[in-house]
Amino acid sequence: MNYSEAKNKFISTWGSLGTLWGINKAMAQIQALLFISIKPLSMEDIMKELKISRGNTSMNLRQLMDWGIVTKVLVSGERKEYFTTEKDVQELARIIAKERSRREIRPVIKVLDDVSSITDDGTKQTQELIKQTKALHELTEDLDSLMHKLVNQKQNWLTKSVFKLLK
The missing domain is CATH 1.10.287 (Helix Hairpins)
Structure with a gap:
């Protein structure tokens, strides 16, 4: 299994597990993607990677921030908002x-x-x-x-x- 396959399998599995824990699949997948990312991601990065809509991405990022799991990160010279998650x-x-x-x-x-x-x-x-x-x-x-x-x-x-x- 190569990196791309492993990444997709992890994100997909984490999304499925999320539904068992009482959160929606997209929310769990966003958190999983941020969890394995080596740098903060923009909303557009997340949308593209997970193939989900802007509204879905925005709503789930907001909920993840409400939970205290995801935070906004300032990236110098960028106007976009970037997001990261707790890595520990x-x-x-x-x-x-x-x-x-x-x-x-x-x-x-x-x-x-x-x-x-x-x-x-x-x-x-x-x-x-x-x-x-x-x-x-x-x-x-x-x-x-x-x-x-x-x-x-x-x-x-x-x-x-x-x-x-x-x-």
Whole structure:
């Protein structure tokens, strides 16, 4: 396999995986392209490489910047905007984990907190709802807290050990 084939396979696979992680294919492909690029790319470079429209590219770049994964880069003497992504894999994982917590897990914890704190009217249904949602709330908060502790650690013995256990 030559460089071009390997690059295309990586970008395509990363795009497909992105849909499993809850982001769209184009967004994941843009991030993958920037991830393996040796220099910042313009919107036109990205559009040409991935064969996607300006609107699609612009919208996905904006979302990637909102996530904190992609940043604009000033290129001396250029009027175009250029983009790059975090190259450190562990830092990238930390950014994504923090953002997923903020966008997805914390809102679920809030709902579970609201639901589990309803007034107990003494019925079995209400008691079961309270019991189960409290248990789920506690578990979700514990997992979110553990994830925050892990992602806030710099690469150290604890993080290395946990990642070894997960392999």
